[in-house]
Amino acid sequence: MKQEFIKKSLELIDQEMEMSTLGLIDGAGRPFVSAVLAYRHTGLKEFWISTGLDSKKVECIKNNKNAGLCYYNDSVNVTLSGVAEVITDADVKKEMWEDWMSNYYDSPTHELYCLIKLTIKNARLFMNGENVDLDINEIVEVS
Numbered sequence: 457m458k459q460e461f462i463k464k465s466l467e468l469i470d471q472e473m474e475m476s477t478l479g480l481i482d483g484a485g486r487p488f489v490s491a492v493l494a495y496r497h498t499g500l501k502e503f504w505i506s507t508g509l510d511s512k513k514v515e516c517i518k519n520n521k522n523a524g525l526c527y528y529n530d531s532v533n534v535t536l537s538g539v540a541e542v543i544t545d546a547d548v549k550k551e552m553w554e555d556w557m558s559n560y561y562d563s564p565t566h567e568l569y570c571l572i573k574l575t576i577k578n579a580r581l582f583m584n585g586e587n588v589d590l591d592i593n594e595i596v597e598v599s
Contacts, residue, residue: 461581479524480516505572533582543571
């Protein structure tokens with residue numbers, strides 16, 4: 457059953473749920489939530505988000521690396537939680553660069569362009585009126 461939930465969740469993320477919601481904790485311990493495009497992912501294990509070094513998201517991650525990412529539509533909710541890391545490595549930024557990013561940064565070498573890598577530790581999937589909870593071992597096993 458868990459494998460079926462994971463496969464269906466990944467299909468929906470890839471096909472229908474372009475936008476997601478990123479939840480972080482700011483320096484004062486308050487929640488900070490932002491709509492984001494997690495534009496690449498490795499199964500349910502790892503998600504990538506493009507942002508600016510001067511963003512509130514980066515500021516939050518510097519204070520608290522715990523993060524949540526949620527995808528949803530009318531009948532499915534994929535809630536993921538894990539650890540966020542700000543990536544500034546030039547080679548990784550170049551590898552992860554996509555054409556649409558030029559709307560925000562002139563190139564992958566732009567001084568403010570960075571990435572958030574979210575490594576998932578657990579997940580809750582809701583589908584067809586049922587919840588399934590997964591830990592990192594189950595996510596790695598199936599994704």
